[in-house]
Amino acid sequence: xxxxKGLWWKALGAIIFLYVxxxxxxxxxxxxxxxxxxxxxxxxxxxxxxxxxYNTHFKSALQNRAWLKADSSHFIQATSVQQNDEMHVLLHFxxxxxMPSKEKVQPLTLIIDNEIDGAFVQPNAxxxxxxxxxxxxxxxxxxxxxxxxxxxSGLTFPYRNILNExxxxxxxxxxxxFAMFILLIIGLYxxxxxxxxxxxxxxxxxxxxxxxxxMYGVFGLITGSIxxxxxxxxxxxxxxxxxxxxxxxxxxxxxxxxxxASTDTDRRAKLSASYSIFAFxxxxxxxxxxxxxxxxxxxxxxxxxxxxxxxxxxxxxxFFYPSIIxxxxxxxxxxxxxxxxxxxxxxxxxxxx
Amino acid sequence: xxxxKVKDIFIKELSVEFRQKFALGGIFLFAATVVFIIYKSFNNxxxxxxxxxxxxxxxxxxxxxxxxxFLQEKKETYLYYYTLFDPVDLMIxxxxxxxxxxxxxxxxxxxxxxxxxxxxVKLPGLFVSGSVLGILGIAIVFTFVSVISAADNTxxxxxxxxxxxxxxxxVMLLLKISAVSVRLLSDTSVNEDVMLLAGVDSVLLGxxxxxxxxxxxx
Amino acid sequence: xxxxxxxxxxxxxxxFMFKLSQIISFVSLCCMMILxxxxxxxxxxxIDFLRSTxxxxxxxxxxxxxxxxxxIYLYRLDHKLTKLENQIKNEQ
Numbered sequence: 001x002x003x004x005k006g007l008w009w010k011a012l013g014a015i016i017f018l019y020v021x022x023x024x025x026x027x028x029x030x031x032x033x034x035x036x037x038x039x040x041x042x043x044x045x046x047x048x049x050x051x052x053x054y055n056t057h058f059k060s061a062l063q064n065r066a067w068l069k070a071d072s073s074h075f076i077q078a079t080s081v082q083q084n085d086e087m088h089v090l091l092h093f094x095x096x097x098x099m100p101s102k103e104k105v106q107p108l109t110l111i112i113d114n115e116i117d118g119a120f121v122q123p124n125a126x127x128x129x130x131x132x133x134x135x136x137x138x139x140x141x142x143x144x145x146x147x148x149x150x151x152x153s154g155l156t157f158p159y160r161n162i163l164n165e166x167x168x169x170x171x172x173x174x175x176x177x178f179a180m181f182i183l184l185i186i187g188l189y190x191x192x193x194x195x196x197x198x199x200x201x202x203x204x205x206x207x208x209x210x211x212x213x214x215m216y217g218v219f220g221l222i223t224g225s226i227x228x229x230x231x232x233x234x235x236x237x238x239x240x241x242x243x244x245x246x247x248x249x250x251x252x253x254x255x256x257x258x259x260x261a262s263t264d265t266d267r268r269a270k271l272s273a274s275y276s277i278f279a280f281x282x283x284x285x286x287x288x289x290x291x292x293x294x295x296x297x298x299x300x301x302x303x304x305x306x307x308x309x310x311x312x313x314x315x316x317x318x319f320f321y322p323s324i325i326x327x328x329x330x331x332x333x334x335x336x337x338x339x340x341x342x343x344x345x346x347x348x349x350x351x352x353x
Numbered sequence: 354x355x356x357x358k359v360k361d362i363f364i365k366e367l368s369v370e371f372r373q374k375f376a377l378g379g380i381f382l383f384a385a386t387v388v389f390i391i392y393k394s395f396n397n398x399x400x401x402x403x404x405x406x407x408x409x410x411x412x413x414x415x416x417x418x419x420x421x422x423f424l425q426e427k428k429e430t431y432l433y434y435y436t437l438f439d440p441v442d443l444m445i446x447x448x449x450x451x452x453x454x455x456x457x458x459x460x461x462x463x464x465x466x467x468x469x470x471x472x473x474v475k476l477p478g479l480f481v482s483g484s485v486l487g488i489l490g491i492a493i494v495f496t497f498v499s500v501i502s503a504a505d506n507t508x509x510x511x512x513x514x515x516x517x518x519x520x521x522x523x524v525m526l527l528l529k530i531s532a533v534s535v536r537l538l539s540d541t542s543v544n545e546d547v548m549l550l551a552g553v554d555s556v557l558l559g560x561x562x563x564x565x566x567x568x569x570x571x
Numbered sequence: 572x573x574x575x576x577x578x579x580x581x582x583x584x585x586x587f588m589f590k591l592s593q594i595i596s597f598v599s600l601c602c603m604m605i606l607x608x609x610x611x612x613x614x615x616x617x618i619d620f621l622r623s624t625x626x627x628x629x630x631x632x633x634x635x636x637x638x639x640x641x642x643i644y645l646y647r648l649d650h651k652l653t654k655l656e657n658q659i660k661n662e663q
Binding site for chain 3: 021025163164165166168169172173176212215218219222223226227230231330334337338341344345348
Binding site: 195244247250251253254257258261267270271274275277278279281282284286 | 494497501504511514515518519521522525553556557560561564567568
């Protein structure tokens with residue numbers, strides 16, 4: 001491995017982590033809608049919709065506007081908007097008699113816009129049942145120029161419905177997994193180097209870095225299950241990615257058992273290096289391929305935050321990637337301390353002989 | 354790689370196995386007993402349980418069987434082999450032997466399961482291809498782990514601790530494939546799963562071929 | 572003989588402290604889990620603290636878990652280093 005000398009990378013890791021911690025916790029969330037009532041209506045009805053917002057400024061905004069959207073060219077604007085306070089607003093809608101498509105029950109998306117919070121949406125806010133009517137008149141539907149909507153100024157994280165503020169966990173929980181993988185790859189590199197050269201120092205490095213990576217994995221499982229408890233209300237879900245990573249952790253815990261089992265250092269080094277290479281190869285289909293074949297609550301599937309075009313917002317990226325780098329650097333720092341300890345012990349052991 | 358030598362070792366393994374009839378019989382007895390216990394406790398087994406039980410019995414019976422293949426021999430024998438054969442030859446022969454043995458065991462368990470609780474497989478082609486690939490994967494992992502635990506001079510406990518987690522991803526894929534083959538799930542991407550299984554097998558085989566010589570030297 | 576006994580009791584004491592620290596960290600982790608669970612269990616009756624203000628406290632707990640984990644790691648490393656130092660001292 002490239003010998004990184006000096007203190008600078010450790011300081012860098014700490015500073016980047018501080019940046020992630022401060023930025024990740026202080027950047028506000030986008031405005032969003034937490035609650036709407038009623039959720040069902042019939043065509044032709046006049047409804048008053050009660051909306052509770054999150055991080056909204058209905059009262060201080062000069063002009064609140066709201067629409068219900070059926071598809072990209074059919075909108076109904078609220079006839080009047082009554083704001084009680086910053087968080088609550090009453091919207092009056094006159095639903096048209098006809099709907100743009102033929103289905104019996106149609107979901108409408110609610111869009112609210114003001115100059116402070118910008119525009120924000122709640123998909124499937126209202127389900128409209130089409131009542132029997134022979135009219136076929138779409139004139140009540142309007143079009144909406146998206147350019148006329150306001151944009152919120154400043155940095156914000158995207159608002160997602162169940163996740164709310166826990167979207168910030170992307171920087172801690174998700175980044176932990178990525179850092180774990182990078183550390184495992186570094187450990188793998190040392191394992192291969194050990195098998196190639198037979199220098200005992202590589203074994204120390206590989207084992208210690210792997211151990212720190214396993215520690216990250218355990219943190220990942222704990223933090224993940226805490227997060228799941230407050231978003232999906234269970235500590236453990238049947239989610240594929242979760243279960244696959246649990247299997248991965250089992251495989252690496254077996255690695256620890258293997259290291260603990262043998263006493264002869266030379267043989268132990270050889271066995272555990274081979275095992276870790278084998279285990280890493282067994283892990284690749286597990287974590288990267290299988291979850292992609294099936295549905296998952298996790299990144300990329302079902303509208304959850306993490307990687308993948310729309311899901312990882314640019315502002316999230318601003319903290320997510322630095323967080324991975326910081327966690328890797330901190331992990332390397334921790335493992336370097338342990339490695340120095342192991343080297344000292346090895347030296348003392350040699351002297352005794 | 355020398356095919357004749359591989360064949361020689363393979364035949365030697367087989368003859369050793371058939372000479373120790375009690376060990377062979379023990380494993381088959383184990384399989385039969387477990388199937389019978391399960392049959393008695395479930396009475397009628399639906400297809401879901403059938404596939405799960407099939408693989409669980411297979412896993413544990415297979416583990417029992419393979420543990421011996423490297424542990425039964427003494428250190429001196431290894432030294433003798435070391436002078437005689439190329440490690441790759443030896444490993445391929447052992448792998449081949451384990452594979453054949455596991456297939457044989459699988460057919461046995463399948464036979465018992467069919468006698469006691471029917472044969473719910475609706476897509477035999479998929480079932481057979483998936484099972485063969487899966488058993489190959491299991492054989493690779495078990496052989497590799499038995500090499501490790503034999504090199505470590507420790508008992509069979511280490512082997513099962515190491516082997517079970519490693520074999521889990523393969524078994525999970527297998528369970529999915531067999532669930533599709535008994536029509537519990539309908540999945541259009543099941544061919545991808547079979548391909549994935551083949552991919553896993555080849556990657557693990559490659560890794561084992563690379564790693565075995567360095568392990569062998571110890 | 573007396574010296575030896577003293578040393579022995581000292582190392583024994585250290586071992587005990589080490590075990591104690593392990594037990595404490597484990598128990599604190601368990602307590603936290605139970606706390607979270609009870610918080611979650613009584614969500615109907617009282618305000619669910621961890622779910623309030625957009626579940627921000629979940630993020631706080633996640634960060635706390637990572638921090639506590641790292642501190643435990645450092646503590647154990649510290650302990651091992653102390654032992655090594657003593658070993659070197661004794662040899663001299």
